Amino acid sequence: MTTGFDHILNWRLLAGSHPFPGPDGGTCINEAALVAAGLPYRAIRASADCPPCFSRPLSAYALGLNDAMPDRERHRLMAFVLRLSGSADTSMVEAERTRFLALASIRGLLPPLLDRAGLPDLAARCAEASVLPEALAAARAAAWRGGARAQAAALRRDWRAGALAAAVARTATAAIRAADDPRCAAEIAEGAAAFASGTWERAAAILDAALRIGRQAPDIDLVAARSRLDAARGMVDA
Template sequence: MRGAFDHILHWRLLPGSHAFPGPDGGTCINEAAIVAAGLPYRAIRSSADCPPCFSRPLAAYALGLNDAMPDAERPRLMSFVLRLSGSADDPAVEAARTAHLTLQTVRRLLPGVLEQVALTAEAEGCRTADHLEEAVAAARAASWAAGSVADAAARGGVWIRGARAAAACRAATFAAETDARAAADAAEAAALFSPAVWAEAVAILDEALAIGRQAPPLAVETARRRMDEARAGIA
């Protein structure tokens, strides 16, 4: 699916917020979703700027990925342009989505990072976490352990090891927060160790979108027409 929607929709995803799509059709993921849904355009700087019909945790996670991804990876998000509008649900569902983003970040993104700095026991603790509370505890323990490695490496003048451990500490610290945007920040930190993290992070977003209310089906042709009109300045 990667690359298909950006070709069909004639749109580019760019980091940051934008006053209005120019001739190149460049906006962030949530701004593109607003245009595709036929809603009044607005610049999005955080998930709080999204229309009420957008799920806040999903929008926050998608925006975090959008802003952090390299240009070559960002098209992975294009299929979500058709799915974010209409995804808002009741607080219990939104909490379940946030929990999923946090739990799966700890289980699937952190272990590879921790193994890179020889924290194998902490990596296994994250990988085998069964529920949110266990995952948060495992991530906090990993953050502490990675920070200790970074401090020891700095004192010993082992700068490369120290920098890698500090990056692992940062990823674990973000992952330990039960917050959608923090989960995206953890993905960004983990991607420093492996670009394969981006595909896994997008898969986690797709799974979270499957929890609760689904956006009404939006025809690709309808979305493309609306986005072409916006590019032309006639929307």
């Protein structure tokens, strides 16, 4: 990693939307990408707020991760700050990206949670799914079984088992919705992270892989990006 990019990584990402960067950065990942690319700044509350040159599925997933990640993990997203502007592609490619985010999240993020919950058969079904319909069928089974276990645990007043089973049901339900809404793919990571170590690292790797599908963002000069970010947070004259 170059020195220029090391400097960019010093930008501080925060959950939520922001009217303008603070002195230490203080934006979400998509807002930071606006600044780095030299685009007019705006607060980003949803992927629809991004400029048309941003891929909607990719920016939705990135925003979902940004808002769900704890502070100690959110810095991982700065590796993508130069790759979002200019990533928009045809509707066919965007649909492929949405399917990929759903399938990769079900295969990569659900299994550790299901194993932790004592559901190795469903974990294997998710991990081994080769196409999205197979993955969604496994997620539906996990949502149903997790819900049944949560109800049984509540009757036993086994709150610990109930919390884990409820997390399975909630996270698997998000996985089902991810087929249509890429932000729900980030909810899979959010649901699994409390129970499965390494979840955020795997979620960032999924974003990296999704960004390699279709049109790639044009190269942004590191020096220029660094200057824009510094100017936005008042480190140099705008």
